Amino acid sequence: MMATAIQRYLGELGRRLRLDPKERLEVLRELQAHLEDKAQELQQRGLSPESAWRLAAQELGSPAKVGDELYAAHHRTSLAEACLAALPHVLFGVLFALHLWNAIGVIAVFLMLATVTTVLVWRKGPPSWVYPWLGYCLVAPAAVWLFAFSEVSYATLELFLRGTPGIPVLLYVLGSVYVLLAIRLAWRLLVRVVRRDWLFASLMVFPFPVLVSWLVYLNNNGGVLSYDRQQLLFVDGATALVFLLLAGTTAVVYRVGSRVVKVTTLAFAMPVIALLAGLTHLGSLWSGGAFLLLLLSVAGLALPAYLEGQVARGNRTAA
Amino acid sequence: MSRRELLKGSTETLLLSLVAREPMYGYQLVKQMELRSSGYFRFKEGTLYPALHRLESDGLITGAWRPAPNGQLRRYYHITDAGLRKLSSLQTERRQFAQAVELVVKAQPTQLERT
Numbered sequence: 001m002m003a004t005a006i007q008r009y010l011g012e013l014g015r016r017l018r019l020d021p022k023e024r025l026e027v028l029r030e031l032q033a034h035l036e037d038k039a040q041e042l043q044q045r046g047l048s049p050e051s052a053w054r055l056a057a058q059e060l061g062s063p064a065k066v067g068d069e070l071y072a073a074h075h076r077t078s079l080a081e082a083c084l085a086a087l088p089h090v091l092f093g094v095l096f097a098l099h100l101w102n103a104i105g106v107i108a109v110f111l112m113l114a115t116v117t118t119v120l121v122w123r124k125g126p127p128s129w130v131y132p133w134l135g136y137c138l139v140a141p142a143a144v145w146l147f148a149f150s151e152v153s154y155a156t157l158e159l160f161l162r163g164t165p166g167i168p169v170l171l172y173v174l175g176s177v178y179v180l181l182a183i184r185l186a187w188r189l190l191v192r193v194v195r196r197d198w199l200f201a202s203l204m205v206f207p208f209p210v211l212v213s214w215l216v217y218l219n220n221n222g223g224v225l226s227y228d229r230q231q232l233l234f235v236d237g238a239t240a241l242v243f244l245l246l247a248g249t250t251a252v253v254y255r256v257g258s259r260v261v262k263v264t265t266l267a268f269a270m271p272v273i274a275l276l277a278g279l280t281h282l283g284s285l286w287s288g289g290a291f292l293l294l295l296l297s298v299a300g301l302a303l304p305a306y307l308e309g310q311v312a313r314g315n316r317t318a319a
Numbered sequence: 320m321s322r323r324e325l326l327k328g329s330t331e332t333l334l335l336s337l338v339a340r341e342p343m344y345g346y347q348l349v350k351q352m353e354l355r356s357s358g359y360f361r362f363k364e365g366t367l368y369p370a371l372h373r374l375e376s377d378g379l380i381t382g383a384w385r386p387a388p389n390g391q392l393r394r395y396y397h398i399t400d401a402g403l404r405k406l407s408s409l410q411t412e413r414r415q416f417a418q419a420v421e422l423v424v425k426a427q428p429t430q431l432e433r434t
């Protein structure tokens with residue numbers, strides 16, 4: 001019975017550590033050893049085993065408090081790592097500042113750099129700074145998926161209305177399979193990141209509302225090839241600043257030790273930055289588009305947090 | 320300044336001093352701290368491990384599992400070269416601080432001495 005109480009104590013503490021499984025197990029083994037030594041000493045002083053274990057856990061402190069302090073000790077990020085985490089946002093901001101977003105070659109080089117960086121470091125066990133890079137790796141697949149999704153949706157509508165999808169059937173079937181398969185893959189990746197820490201998943205999708213906002217702007221202004229150059233100069237500058245804000249917030253979230261401060265910073269910054277992007281690209285905060293961006297940014301924070309709860313519940317049930 | 324605050328400010332120096340003598344594991348550190356300070360310092364156990372892990376991530380100590388005298392595996396902490404350098408600088412700083420405090424305290428005749 002006492003062993004179960006200790007397992008529960010260590011289990012609650014372990015959930016707060018948000019470390020990779022190997023490191024987490026190491027910390028919990030060490031604390032378990034401490035509890036064993038303390039309980040043994042208390043039993044030698046005449047306490048019953050049950051009282052000894054309870055007092056040992058009590059003297060170590062509440063699992064929430066000890067877990068949070070250990071989290072802060074293990075998640076201190078050096079300035080260099082915080083800068084590395086913020087770097088992709090800075091680079092994307094530079095693309096806008098230099099009006100290079102329509103230079104396909106430059107964009108391709110940037111996305112390749114993000115992909116190669118992520119793949120190289122992912123193999124050795126992903127360092128915490130890689131998640132914003134991973135987010136940019138997903139930009140090109142997300143754009144392809146969005147295109148396939150819109151085509152498949154349109155073809156499905158045609159199928160219902162006219163009895164034919166309007167595109168070759170094989171292409172329609174392949175497109176549908178791709179759309180569903182990509183959702184499954186993206187979901188699995190999200191769950192994998194959330195297992196490490198849902199905050200990393202939020203940092204991964206942090207720029208997405210800004211990118212969506214910009215794509216809507218581009219679409220409303222005639223696409224990549226036809227645009228008003230003067231207007232674009234202003235919008236590019238403002239978009240670059242929005243990406244610098246993303247970079248600054250990311251660096252702060254990585255650099256601070258306290259989890260409460262990390263979550264609060266992100267919870268405040270995500271909707272504010274999404275609305276700033278909306279203001280830049282849509283011209284007004286009182287529109288359906290701005291509401292959609294706000295919704296996206298809140299989902300970017302809330303969905304990974306909710307998912308982590310579900311994964312933890314699933315693990316407990318499986319155990 | 321309360322004893323708790325003093326301990327909080329000196330945690331790094333105290334832990335590095337203890338592991339510089341010999342490699343120790345967490346519970347042993349708590350006991351040694353109490354023993355060597357004749358019970359003056361009672362380490363709050365929950366704050367010990369975060370402090371040790373901070374020192375470890377700063378590269379000042381390293382932890383390794385090895386059997387304790389009772390045969391059970393314990394995570395022993397060893398001081399690193401960087402840790403020894405840091406300890407030396409902390410000790411110098413502490414000595415200078417103590418000397419400075421002493422000079423100020425001695426230089427001022429207390430009200431008690433004047434009366």
